[in-house]
Amino acid sequence: MPKSISDSAHHRTPLTRERVLRGAVEIADAGGIGSLTIRSLAQHLGVKPMSVYHHVANKDEILDGIVDLVFTEIELPSAGDDWRTQMRRRANSARLALSRHPWAIGLMESRTTPGPATLRHHDAVIGALRAAGFTVEMTAHAYALLDSYTYGFALQEAALPFKGTETVAGVAEPMMRQFSAGEYPHLVELATDHVLRPGYDFGNEFDFGLDLILDALAKSRPDPST
Amino acid sequence: MPKSISDSAHHRTPLTRERVLRGAVEIADAGGIGSLTIRSLAQHLGVKPMSVYHHVANKDEILDGIVDLVFTEIELPSAGDDWRTQMRRRANSARLALSRHPWAIGLMESRTTPGPATLRHHDAVIGALRAAGFTVEMTAHAYALLDSYTYGFALQEAALPFKGTETVAGVAEPMMRQFSAGEYPHLVELATDHVLRPGYDFGNEFDFGLDLILDALAKSRPDPST
DNA sequence: GCACCCGCCGTACTTAGTACGATAGGCTAC
DNA sequence: GTAGCCTATCGTACTAAGTACGGCGGGTGC
Secondary structure, three states, X not given: OOOOOOHHHHOOOOXXXXXXXXXXXXXXXXXXXXXXXXXXXXXXXXXXXXXXHHOOOOHHHHHHHHHHHHHHOOOOOOOOOOHHHHHHHHHHHHHHHHHHOOHHHHHHHHOOOOOHHHHHHHHHHHHHHHHOOOOHHHHHHHHHHHHHHHHHHHHHHHHOOOOOOOOHHHHXXXXXXXXXXXXXXXXHHHHHHHHOOOOOOHHHHHHHHHXXXXXXXXXXXXXXXX | OOOOOOHHHHXXXXXXXXXXXXXXXXXXXXXXXXXXXXXXXXXXXXXXXXHHHHOOOOHHHXXXXXXXXXXXXXXXXXXXXXXXXXXXXXXXXXXXXXXXXXXXXXHHHHOOOOOHHHHHHHHHHHHHHHHOOOOHHHHHHHHHHHHHHHHHHHHHHHHOOOOOOOOHHHHHHHHHHHHOOOOOHHHHHHHHHHHOOOOOOHHHHHHHHHHHHHHHHHHOOOOOOO
């Protein structure tokens, strides 16, 4: 029964599992997964620590929950498109979601109980591949390949020694100078001749590999017309 | 206070940074990265907690160190082989190292300061690609692609809801039954028709994608003779 | 033989997860 | 309406973990 507007003054919007998980994502986004503590989360939610335990069993459940929340953000294949477009959009969407929430990659390794959004996601992609005419076996191959590439790329992006886009040179320059001694000549060559050049953006590498993979997969379809 | 004769007990092999890191790897291997604490590590080394701080600055340095130790285990390309063999061996070796130490994948996301073994590894692989005739730009493409795939595959292996090889059916069977309701039809199809079949081993998927990638990369070399 | 240094350790402070039970404010049944 | 109850929130407190700070003992250089 909604009555008074001043309801919120006395009663902040009630806590829910949903709000707990969203708050956890916000904290992890802002300060890394290390800054996500029950206490920091409670404070962010305007609540005392023990209150969150009425909506989740323990911190592990929060971690499982936010990983699943990230999967929520990944675009599912839409029926209208051809399979390559579906896969490309899905992969890009996944990569972007993981780069918005880099901590999710690290969590995936330890959380072995996928949530509903994760399962729904897997199911949709597998379904799209099957619908595109891939055999069950080829679907397994293709899915493992596409997912590995996507997650792995996101992992590398997260592990880059810098965060933004253009800062590459600024951060890598001194690092390179240190290596000039000659310990890592090929690394230095690649960096100075390519990566540190003005318009380079590691994120663009993603499309190269993705196209290469999709092209190669296309050849293994029964009907290579599309 | 027995300042006594039994000095032999007191004379354990002296602690070193090396021994600290190796001990840390052993603990993480045995019980997961979560079980690696300064105290557990000290006990494992037969020493008191504060002693380890004479060899590492803090726990973060330990984490950086053990990631680098894992890279130590990855086979570097050997000059004799042709580039595809080099890349294949390197990728397989990396995958195996990461599956021996799955916690390393999760750590890679948060540790953005690569150690010497990591740098040496990158340098060697880049050097092998350059020596194989790839342009600088193609080397960047190829390396991002191969590494992404390798790490991503290892990540998926680590995230599998089971550990061993043959246990797949045993663990997945009940899970599947729960899904039979029809929420994830394609996932169920893939599982029952393929993954849960007797000789299936997810690890074998690795070679499929790796060969596909290497084949495609070969076409982009200036001299596609080898 | 002595002072010094280095590697090890005891103590203790701080932060984090969370068990246990209390409480408050509304809601149900009479 | 009112007694009791239910549920979301909270207070307290215990445990585990990272680590600052200073002490100590034994081996070394002179």
